[in-house]
Amino acid sequence: MPRVLRSASHWGAFRMQVSEGRLESVAPFEHDPNPTPLIGVWPEMLTSDLRVAAPVVRRGWLEGDGGAARGEDEFVRIPWDHALELVAGELAHVRRTWGNQAIFGGSYGWSSAGRLHHARTLVHRFLNTIGGFTAQVTNYSFGAGMTFLPRIVGGADAVSATLSSWRGICEHGDLFIAFGGIAAKNWEVLSGGFGQHRYPDAIRDLGRSKVRLINVTPNRRDVPEGIGAEWLPLRPNADAALVMALTQWVLANGQEDRAAIDRLSVGFDRYADYLMGRVDGVAKTPQWAAAITGIPADRIEALARDLPGKRVMLTAAWSLQRARHGEQVYWAIIALAVALGQVGLPGGGFAFGYGSINAPGNPLYATPMPGLPEGANPVGNAIPVARVADMLLEPGGSCRYNGAVIPYPEIQLIYWAGGNPFHHHQDLNRLRRAFRRPRTVVVQECYWTSTARHADIVLPATTALERNDIGGSSRDPFLLAMHQAVAPVGEARNDFDIFADLAERLGTRDVFTEGRDEMAWLRHMWAGIRDRLSRRGIAAPDFDTFWEEGFFRMPEPEDDHAILGRFRAEPERLPLATPSGRIEIFCPFVAEKGDPAQPGHPVWLDPEEWLGADLAARYPLHLLTPQPPRRLHSQMESSSHSRAGRINGREVLLMHPADAAARGIGAGDMVRIFNGRGACLAGVELSGDIIPGVISLPTGASFDPEGEGLDRSSNPNVLTRDIGTSDLGQGCSAQSCLVEVERFADPLPPLRTDAPPPGA
Ligand SMILES: Nc1nc2c(c(=O)[nH]1)N[C@H]1C(S)=C(S)[C@@H](COP(=O)(O)OP(=O)(O)OC[C@H]3O[C@@H](n4cnc5c(=O)[nH]c(N)nc54)[C@H](O)[C@@H]3O)O[C@H]1N2
Ligand SMILES: Nc1nc2c(c(=O)[nH]1)N[C@H]1C(S)=C(S)[C@@H](COP(=O)(O)OP(=O)(O)OC[C@H]3O[C@@H](n4cnc5c(=O)[nH]c(N)nc54)[C@H](O)[C@@H]3O)O[C@H]1N2
Ligand SMILES: [Mo]
Numbered sequence: 209m210p211r212v213l214r215s216a217s218h219w220g221a222f223r224m225q226v227s228e229g230r231l232e233s234v235a236p237f238e239h240d241p242n243p244t245p246l247i248g249v250w251p252e253m254l255t256s257d258l259r260v261a262a263p264v265v266r267r268g269w270l271e272g273d274g275g276a277a278r279g280e281d282e283f284v285r286i287p288w289d290h291a292l293e294l295v296a297g298e299l300a301h302v303r304r305t306w307g308n309q310a311i312f313g314g315s316y317g318w319s320s321a322g323r324l325h326h327a328r329t330l331v332h333r334f335l336n337t338i339g340g341f342t343a344q345v346t347n348y349s350f351g352a353g354m355t356f357l358p359r360i361v362g363g364a365d366a367v368s369a370t371l372s373s374w375r376g377i378c379e380h381g382d383l384f385i386a387f388g389g390i391a392a393k394n395w396e397v398l399s400g401g402f403g404q405h406r407y408p409d410a411i412r413d414l415g416r417s418k419v420r421l422i423n424v425t426p427n428r429r430d431v432p433e434g435i436g437a438e439w440l441p442l443r444p445n446a447d448a449a450l451v452m453a454l455t456q457w458v459l460a461n462g463q464e465d466r467a468a469i470d471r472l473s474v475g476f477d478r479y480a481d482y483l484m485g486r487v488d489g490v491a492k493t494p495q496w497a498a499a500i501t502g503i504p505a506d507r508i509e510a511l512a513r514d515l516p517g518k519r520v521m522l523t524a525a526w527s528l529q530r531a532r533h534g535e536q537v538y539w540a541i542i543a544l545a546v547a548l549g550q551v552g553l554p555g556g557g558f559a560f561g562y563g564s565i566n567a568p569g570n571p572l573y574a575t576p577m578p579g580l581p582e583g584a585n586p587v588g589n590a591i592p593v594a595r596v597a598d599m600l601l602e603p604g605g606s607c608r609y610n611g612a613v614i615p616y617p618e619i620q621l622i623y624w625a626g627g628n629p630f631h632h633h634q635d636l637n638r639l640r641r642a643f644r645r646p647r648t649v650v651v652q653e654c655y656w657t658s659t660a661r662h663a664d665i666v667l668p669a670t671t672a673l674e675r676n677d678i679g680g681s682s683r684d685p686f687l688l689a690m691h692q693a694v695a696p697v698g699e700a701r702n703d704f705d706i707f708a709d710l711a712e713r714l715g716t717r718d719v720f721t722e723g724r725d726e727m728a729w730l731r732h733m734w735a736g737i738r739d740r741l742s743r744r745g746i747a748a749p750d751f752d753t754f755w756e757e758g759f760f761r762m763p764e765p766e767d768d769h770a771i772l773g774r775f776r777a778e779p780e781r782l783p784l785a786t787p788s789g790r791i792e793i794f795c796p797f798v799a800e801k802g803d804p805a806q807p808g809h810p811v812w813l814d815p816e817e818w819l820g821a822d823l824a825a826r827y828p829l830h831l832l833t834p835q836p837p838r839r840l841h842s843q844m845e846s847s848s849h850s851r852a853g854r855i856n857g858r859e860v861l862l863m864h865p866a867d868a869a870a871r872g873i874g875a876g877d878m879v880r881i882f883n884g885r886g887a888c889l890a891g892v893e894l895s896g897d898i899i900p901g902v903i904s905l906p907t908g909a910s911f912d913p914e915g916e917g918l919d920r921s922s923n924p925n926v927l928t929r930d931i932g933t934s935d936l937g938q939g940c941s942a943q944s945c946l947v948e949v950e951r952f953a954d955p956l957p958p959l960r961t962d963a964p965p966p967g968a
Contacts, residue, residue, distance in 0.1 A: 214758040215672055215690045216321045216401030216679035218840050221759070222247040224673070224693045231673065231693050239686070239761070242405040244396045246839065249847035250673060254697060257963065258656045258846050260668035261698040263291035264968050269664035275644045279662040279913075282966035288699065292706075295665055296713035298648045302621045303339060309587045310620040311335060312600075312646070314344030316593045317627015318841065321401030322677030322690050323579040324729050327626025327652065327669065327703045332582040334707035335623065337716035340587035342617055347593055348632050350526045352939030353560060355592075355610050356535040359936075360542060360792050362784030365771060367526065367538075370683055371559040372770040374410055374569030378417040380555030382518040385422045387447045387537070388525025389430020390563035393837035398566040400577060401679025403686030403759065406567045411435055419555075422511070424450070426832065427862070427904055428897040430525075430563065440511070441899045444830045445531045445815040445944055446501040447524070450508065451540040452812060453497030456483040457512035458547055460493075464516075465549025471779055473546045475794020479809040492812070500812070500820060502899075519556045520548055525563040527834065531943040532815040533803075534933040539810040543793050551791065552776025559771045570683050571767040576740040577680045577687075578733060583719075589617065592938035596633060597930055600642035608935040611801035620647045625669070625703055630658030630911045631842035634942050635930035636923060637886050637916045652703055656964045657842060658911040658923075666968075668700040675702050676726055678733055685762040687737065687748075689755050702726070730755075802936040817929055817944045819901055827883045827946035829867065829903050833924040836906035845908055846962070855891020856956055859922035862904040863949070865894045871949060878952040880918070881905065883945070886926030888919035889952055903949065910961035920957040 213224040214237070221237035231251045236243035264283035268276070286294075302310050313335040319327040335341040346354055353367040377384060395407035414421060415435030423431040424440045424447065431437040442450060458464050459480055469476045485491030494508035501508075522541045529538055541558050542551075550556035561568050591599050592609050595616075599605075603618035622643070633639045643649060643662050651663035654671045674697060677690035696702075704726065711720040724732060734751040741748045748760050772791075774782050783789025787796070799808025806813075817823060819830050838853045839845055854860065855876060863873070873879060875894045880887050881903075890905055898904055909922035919926045928945045932938035 308339040311341040313341035319626030331625040336583035340585040343590035352933040352937030367560040376554035381419040400681040402684035426902040442501040448537040449500040452492040468549035473791040533813040552772040594940035597642040625652035634928035832904040836908040861890035
């Protein structure tokens with residue numbers, strides 16, 4: 209037993225005080241300069257009433273109701289052996305009768321920190337041992353970007369990897385234009401577990417530097433006060449038009465860097481023709497963009513004037529591409545960075561996500577974090593993550609994605625472990641209809657989430673604190689021991705053991721476990737980590753020493769990198785992995801295989817549901833649904849920390865006072881937010897920090913529907929639209945959503961999601 213017990217979550221590392229088998233308290237990791245209070249909720253959440261206490265099965269499923277009552281039914285507790293028999297039996301039956309593609313095991317979701325017990329990896333690994341499953345590709349975070357960027361710049365590093373160094377920005381930068389800001393709340397988390405929250409230091413360094421920071425967003429709070437940021441408010445989903453107008457001004461005034469354009473890109477002139485109006489007769493001038501963005505033309509022109517000759521970093525939050533045609537704004541930003549000659553320079557160019565997660569401009573630690581291998585999936589069919597409801601509702605149909613046609617098989621069994629689609633997906637009333645289609649839904653969960661409530665068989669899973677693991681992230685310097693603090697709560701079992709026992713019943717136990725138990729796997733993983741480090745000349749201790757010390761810190765590497773820096777230096781010798789070897793401002797692949805409306809260069813495409821739409825006459829407010837400040841998605845939603853940020857148990861809707869006054873709404877009032885897809889409740893905060901016509905409600909509240917009418921809770925995904933960003937990226941379009949708001953004067957309905965479902 210180590211002297212100090214340690215663990216980690218996606219919101220940071222911590223130490224644990226345990227006495228008599230109980231977790232008494234949690235203290236921050238001693239090397240975390242800015243720990244989040246969210247670690248403090250672990251003692252209450254570990255034994256929360258909302259833990260799934262025992263295996264359960266839905267009564268209607270036992271009676272063969274075909275799924276109609278999913279989400280409204282009661283459950284029956286059953287012994288573990290019986291539950292495992294039922295699940296193994298269902299899997300065997302579905303495989304035999306319909307084939308493995310009828311099992312949907314994509315299981316999107318963040319699961320927990322720790323690489324051995326990563327639930328989503330484990331469900332994939334298990335299902336692969338029995339012949340595979342219909343899978344999911346990309347993610348909700350930056351699915352459009354990660355699919356699209358390889359076509360344009362030959363890889364997705366600019367959205368998914370370590371970005372151009374923060375040090376370079378502070379040292380060399382003149383301007384930092386942040387579309388969607390760099391919000392403090394988003395730096396609370398990093399996937400996998402990590403040692404250091406860097407936001408306060410990073411933002412202080414930026415504030416003290418000579419860099420001029422421009423916060424381009426409908427919500428001023430996307431950059432904190434006190435660091436001298438300028439706020440450039442605009443309508444949501446209109447950023448591409450602003451960027452195009454800046455580029456048009458640069459070209460119209462002969463201020464572009466012609467040498468850089470020729471050296472680094474192809475097809476720029478076709479885009480220039482479009483910007484200058486030579487294609488459709490409309491020049492994309494500041495006046496043109498003013499009508500779309502709501503920013504006065506002279507302000508756009510003034511910003512454009514400030515760009516040439518300066519070291520400019522153009523960055524956008526991931527949220528901007530979680531919108532209809534979200535690919536276009538990233539492409540337009542890349543093209544402007546090319547036109548200004550900034551690509552690949554320290555502190556300049558483009559990079560996506562400084563405002564989206566902890567420490568994106570960190571040194572290149574490349575901390576090795578091998579997980580368990582998933583194995584090969586013989587089914588070979590994967591849908592883009594956000595097409596899940598389409599697939600369930602349209603068996604035999606298909607979608608277009610990244611130049612291919614993806615078929616939708618008829619799904620008979622859904623297996624979800626480590627994700628919460630009734631948190632993450634759009635248009636939840638539609639998802640609910642979709643979830644009622646298959647024969648069986650199996651969910652492994654620690655908590656009674658909305659997804660668990662929509663399952664037929666729910667198996668209780670341990671949290672990270674009830675097992676041993678290793679955590680870490682490639683962007684953080686710490687490898688972290690995650691010690692088991694307490695025995696499993698209730699009848700919870702580790703996902704690993706659940707799958708091993710299911711594999712046993714299906715004849716694949718040895719393939720799944722490879723003969724290793726938990727500690728044998730951790731020793732094996734550590735040996736791999738140590739080996740990889742030693743090949744880089746980094747000496748890590750043996751497993752027992754690491755386990756006792758509780759963490760290993762990577763040496764500080766070179767801290768002066770820039771996205772596409774090497775390419776810029778030697779574009780001939782180090783071409784990009786695009787057909788032309790250069791940045792494709794005109795991309796034949798996109799022209800041929802993308803949306804029919806896509807000519808092959810960045811283009812302004814109407815986002816359909818936005819303030820410029822006809823629908824705005826009926827639903828005149830654009831709803832933004834950002835990440836929540838007091839939790840990770842739906843995780844820890846019922847904790848005291850999350851609840852402390854609520855009004856009457858409901859999430860807080862940020863609204864401009866003028867919009868509120870026009871509707872007779874006062875500060876602190878309860879409101880109903882609604883559109884043609886659904887309705888939910890929230891408490892109102894009034895502020896001039898958000899522009900008129902735009903409101904903001906964070907994600908992560910439970911989903912507690914009264915039929916398809918009101919969500920008694922505050923889940924914004926009852927309102928959002930379920931449509932891909934485009935036929936190319938098929939990311940989710942959560943940020944393109946129009947609604948109306950009215951005062952809710954009725955007594956507040958009690959939340960059923962505050963307690964486990966009946967029978968559980
Ligand atoms: N409207 C709108 N919707 C959005 C977004 C948005 O901006 N707007 N953002 C999207 C984005 S970027 C994302 S990433 C998604 C996030 O969506 P999800 O990743 O699905 O959300 P989480 O709440 O993190 O769900 C993880 C679930 O795993 C469970 N879990 C944790 N550890 C374990 C474990 O060890 N075993 C098992 N079996 N379960 C475990 C947790 O209890 C939790 O229910 O949401 C997306 N949805
Ligand atoms: N505390 C906390 N942090 C998190 C998470 C969490 O759940 N909790 N989730 C993590 C995950 S999974 C992800 S993917 C990242 C996501 O990171 P982001 O996508 O960057 O996060 P969001 O909060 O959705 O959006 C950031 C801001 O973009 C602005 N915005 C929205 N639409 C537009 C637009 O059209 N134009 C402009 N200019 N601005 C717009 C909103 O005002 C919003 O506050 O966050 C991560 N960080
Ligand atoms: Mo995400």
